[in-house]
Each structure stands twice: as structure tokens, then as C-alpha cells.
Amino acid sequence: MYRTHKRALALGGALIAATLVLGSGFSPRSAEARYVRNATRTNVNANVNRNRNVNVNRNYNVHRDVDVDVDHGHYHPVARGVAFGAAATLTAAAVGSVVNSLPPSCSTTMVNGLTYQNCGGTWYQPRYAGTQVNYVVVNPPR
Amino acid sequence: MPAVTVVFACGCIHVEKQPTVREPAMVPASGRQPTSRPEAASQARTESAAKSPAAPAIDPAAIQALERMGAFLREQRSFAIRSDTSTDDVLDNGQKVQFAEVVEMWVKRPNRMRVNVVSDAKRRQSFFDGKTFTLYSPRLGYYATFDAPPTLRELIDVAEQRYNLEFPLVDLFYWGTDKSGLKDIKTASSFGRSKVGDYDCDHYALQQNDVDWQIWIQRGAQPLPRKLVITSKRELGQPQFTAVLGWNLEPKLNESAFMFEPPKGARRIVFEQAQNALRPGG
Numbered sequence: 001m002y003r004t005h006k007r008a009l010a011l012g013g014a015l016i017a018a019t020l021v022l023g024s025g026f027s028p029r030s031a032e033a034r035y036v037r038n039a040t041r042t043n044v045n046a047n048v049n050r051n052r053n054v055n056v057n058r059n060y061n062v063h064r065d066v067d068v069d070v071d072h073g074h075y076h077p078v079a080r081g082v083a084f085g086a087a088a089t090l091t092a093a094a095v096g097s098v099v100n101s102l103p104p105s106c107s108t109t110m111v112n113g114l115t116y117q118n119c120g121g122t123w124y125q126p127r128y129a130g131t132q133v134n135y136v137v138v139n140p141p142r
Numbered sequence: 143m144p145a146v147t148v149v150f151a152c153g154c155i156h157v158e159k160q161p162t163v164r165e166p167a168m169v170p171a172s173g174r175q176p177t178s179r180p181e182a183a184s185q186a187r188t189e190s191a192a193k194s195p196a197a198p199a200i201d202p203a204a205i206q207a208l209e210r211m212g213a214f215l216r217e218q219r220s221f222a223i224r225s226d227t228s229t230d231d232v233l234d235n236g237q238k239v240q241f242a243e244v245v246e247m248w249v250k251r252p253n254r255m256r257v258n259v260v261s262d263a264k265r266r267q268s269f270f271d272g273k274t275f276t277l278y279s280p281r282l283g284y285y286a287t288f289d290a291p292p293t294l295r296e297l298i299d300v301a302e303q304r305y306n307l308e309f310p311l312v313d314l315f316y317w318g319t320d321k322s323g324l325k326d327i328k329t330a331s332s333f334g335r336s337k338v339g340d341y342d343c344d345h346y347a348l349q350q351n352d353v354d355w356q357i358w359i360q361r362g363a364q365p366l367p368r369k370l371v372i373t374s375k376r377e378l379g380q381p382q383f384t385a386v387l388g389w390n391l392e393p394k395l396n397e398s399a400f401m402f403e404p405p406k407g408a409r410r411i412v413f414e415q416a417q418n419a420l421r422p423g424g
Contacts, residue, residue: 046311
């Protein structure tokens with residue numbers, strides 16, 4: 001179960017990884033459907049003192065900074081090899097969907113001081129979920 | 143015990159397969175006496191009675207050592223740390239692989255902190271100058287900020303509760319405080335002298351509900367944690383986190399190290415707020 005829901009994050013430390021999503025009010029299934037799974041999810045405690053905030057549960061969805069930068073000195077074939085393919089299948093992405101990486105060929109636009117990515121007409125807003133960058137599909141900003 | 147926590151927190155409907163027992167984690171603190179802690183011991187005994195007739199013990203010397211370390215950490219007004227960490231990742235095929243990361247942290251109490259995290263997968267820098275908190279991804283060029291509370295202690299709570307940001311090695315900021323978590327310890331054992339690199343340490347092992355952990359505390363006048371191993375024993379494969387810590391208790395800290403100036407080309411993004419995440423729109 002812990003593989004599919006919960007929230008998470010982690011600054012570095014827990015560091016390797018981070019993110020994932022969801023929360024209550026969602027059945028596991030719909031929550032799952034909203035996210036592209038491109039990595040393993042391991043819940044590794046990087047601190048002994050946890051659960052201070054009972055609302056937060058941590059899952060570490062390991063993925064790399066694969067989006068804008070192309071610094072791929074290292075490769076994780078099993079866990080991360082499908083990142084781009086998975087994202088690409090999400091073409092007609094519904095507003096509110098979240099992906100961990102962008103499809104190829106996006107252009108960056110700043111609107112009201114915030115960053116958006118226009119990927120073939122689908123607009124994504126990058127954001128930090130914890131320390132992990134992910135992208136939520138949004139209506140065209142104005 | 144994460145999953146259970148979520149049940150209580152949000153009334154989620156999807157945790158039915160998790161053990162629904164709320165652990166008796168909250169053993170009364172009962173003061174700070176590093177003595178036998180009978181309630182904790184008996185609590186632990188009850189829990190494990192089915193499996194083992196042996197009563198788990200809390201070695202008072204171990205608790206005492208943790209308290210002494212915590213008090214020493216509290217005394218440090220500024221410090222710098224370099225942590226060489228490795229974290230297990232359990233793949234979908236069950237294989238456990240280990241990834242390395244270096245965390246550097248510069249702290250000046252009560253209200254300055256800078257963190258650099260470098261791993262194979264990602265880089266992050268965070269800046270806290272007493273007013274603003276910024277998280278920056280040098281390779282992606284993204285940064286986000288929020289107005290920070292005035293002290294580190296408060297920042298750590300706000301970051302975690304509002305933005306789901308957990309600082310690395312956050313235990314260092316809790317040990318020696320009323321949030322030390324020592325009351326969560328079910329068993330504590332001492333293994334005596336052990337070297338961590340060049341440092342002569344004492345080795346302790348602790349058990350809590352969802353983690354077992356070990357700590358190596360430097361001997362002598364500076365009881366610093368030199369090594370930490372945390373085993374997530376409720377997770378498939380029991381992945382571990384290991385950190386070996388280098389300390390500088392007299393760092394030269396330049397004020398500019400704590401301030402973020404967006405580099406050319408850096409782009410501002412947003413933080414997902416925890417409350418929103420619990421109620422995703424749509």
C-alpha cells in the first residue's frame with residue numbers, strides 16, 4: 001500500500017529522493033492514475049525523529065533531475081529507465097495531472113514572475129513537492 | 143509507522159491492509175532520569191511477548207549518552223557538517239541498491255542555515271537568512287522561496303508541515319530538546335568502543351517502533367554523533383540510511399553564504415503546499 005499513496009518529500013537527505021503525492025479524499029486508484037510511475041518508491045527513514053506532523057507520511061519516489069538539465073553522468077536502468085517514455089504517453093494530460101518529467105520539446109515561459117513550460121500546447125507548471133521538482137498540468141497561464 | 147499515522151491524520155479510506163494497531167509509542171516521558179525507565183521497558187515487553195520471552199532492555203548508559211550528546215549539540219551556537227550518506231533503494235524487482243549523497247550544512251543559531259546536497263540524481267541548495275527560505279536546484283535552474291519564521295527551530299517545523307520539506311539530519315536539531323524522541327525508544331544497547339575513521343567513539347543501538355538505529359558518539363569532551371545508521375524495519379527489504387559526519391565547531395561563516403541571489407537564468411517556481419496536496423483539486 002505504501003507504494004501508491006501518501007505524501008512525501010525530503011530535502012536531500014532523505015535525501016535521495018522524494019516526492020509523490022496525494023493525500024486523502026482520494027481512493028488509491030484515482031490517485032495512482034494521476035501519477036506517472038517511473039521509479040521505485042522506497043520509504044527510507046533518514047531521520048529517527050519522524051511523524052512530528054501526523055499529516056505527513058514520506059515516500060521517496062526516486063527520480064533524477066531529468067527535465068531541463070541533461071547532466072546524465074549516471075544511469076539507473078531499472079528504476080528510472082522509463083521516465084521519458086512514461087511522460088510521453090501522457091499527451092492529452094488532464095489539468096491537474098502531475099508528472100515527474102516533461103515530454104521533449106518544451107518552451108519556457110515566464111508569466112507573472114513564475115515559470116511555465118509549454119510542451120506542444122500542454123502547459124505545465126514546475127513546482128517543488130518537498131525538494132522534488134514535478135510538473136502539474138495547468139490551463140494556459142495569462 | 144507511517145501508514146497508520148495517515149489513517150488517523152486524514153481519515154483515509156485506503157489503509158485497510160495496514161495493521162491498524164496504534165502503537166503505544168507515547169510512553170510518558172516521566173522526567174529525564176536515565177534510569178531503568180520501567181514503563182518503556184514493560185511496554186516493549188508487552189509488544190514482543192508473543193515473539194520472544196526475553197524482555198527487551200533499555201540500557202541507561204545508552205540513554206545517558208544520547209542525552210549528553212544532545213546537551214552538547216544544544217550548546218553549539220554555530221557549526222558546519224559534512225555528511226557522507228548512503229541510502230538504500232529497493233527496486234521493484236526486490237533488489238536493494240545503494241546511492242550516495244553528500245550533505246553539507248552550515249548553521250548559525252538561532253536563525254541562519256545553508257544546506258548543499260549533492261547526489262548522483264540531484265542537487266539542491268537551501269538558504270535561510272533569518273527572513274526568507276529558498277530552495278534552489280542548480281542544474282534545473284529552479285528556485286522557490288517562502289517567508290520564513292524567525293528561528294531555525296520554527297523554520298524546521300514550518301518547512302515540514304506546510305511544504306513537506308524535511309531537512310537532512312534533522313535529528314541534530316531535535317536531540318537535546320523536548321522533542322528529542324528519546325521516549326520513543328523501546329530498547330537501547332551499548333556495544334562499547336568503536337572507531338569511526340580516526341575518531342574514538344562509543345557504539346549504541348536503539349529500537350523504536352518503525353526504525354532500528356545505531357549511533358556512534360565521540361568519546362571525550364566533545365560527544366558528537368560521528369555515524370548514524372537507520373534501518374526502516376517495516377519496509378520491504380529493510381532499507382538502511384547511513385551517514386558519517388564530519389564536524390567543524392568553529393566554522394568561518396560569511397553572511398552571504400545564507401543569502402540567495404538568483405543566478406542569471408534562474409527561474410522562480412512555486413512550492414506545493416501540504417494542505418493543497420491533501421486536497422488535490424478536481
